[in-house]
């Protein structure tokens with residue numbers, strides 16, 4: 001009997017800077033052509049598609065996917081990173097120390113998230129209207145059902161608490177939506193992949209200089225997200241954000257950092273899932 005598998009390709013942190021970024025666009029097209037040629041069942045991109053937080057730049061990525069015949073819900077999953085959603089210059093311009101306006105920041109981020117979901121609507125839902133995060137895809141491949149659980153970890157810019165806009169946080173509402181009986185029941189029997197932008201582990205060396213850097217990048221409530229993913233029986237969680245290609249375990253869960261296309265556009269992560277739900281992961285250089 002031929003062994004049935006599902007193959008997922010994952011890369012991250014493209015940091016495209018618009019349609020004039022010819023060399024990066026060519027490299028992206030080449031990577032996608034290789035992935036298409038290798039017949040992956042699904043492609044996951046874990047955020048920081050663009051560098052500028054400009055929706056016009058999101059469109060460049062959307063057009064590339066469309067040209068490659070990949071712009072559909074069952075083929076590709078995309079989530080935003082902080083660089084897709086937070087425009088630091090704009091935040092600083094609006095900032096007023098006497099009137100911190102946290103509500104305004106939250107509102108701007110929420111609007112951006114919804115706009116991102118509208119722009120990439122065909123990658124988020126097959127027929128339902130978009131409702132933002134979390135969202136779930138359940139894909140059936142012959143004998144294997146694959147579920148993807150997408151969580152937003154981008155947290156509003158704040159002058160003291162999140163000065164680079166790079167710290168992550170999952171809202172309690174998102175976590176509780178995934179902690180329901182309904183969510184667990186919907187995913188039952190499938191191989192579950194969690195998808196977010198921020199890293200569970202950064203340097204973690206204990207050196208003060210690394211700790212300071214870790215703090216600016218960290219996923220603040222990573223333990224809660226991990227518990228939630230564990231509750232959903234996630235076999236693996238994919239992320240980007242910290243520009244390293246890494247596979248590691250965190251709290252007993254297999255985590256993969258899809259690294260940085262920006263630093264190496266010729267490497268991606270492959271996950272192969274078998275019908276007994278065992279899986280293997282490796283990084284591939286093209």
Ligand SMILES: [Fe+2]
Pocket residue numbers: 048081082083166197240241242
């Ligand atoms: Fe990021």
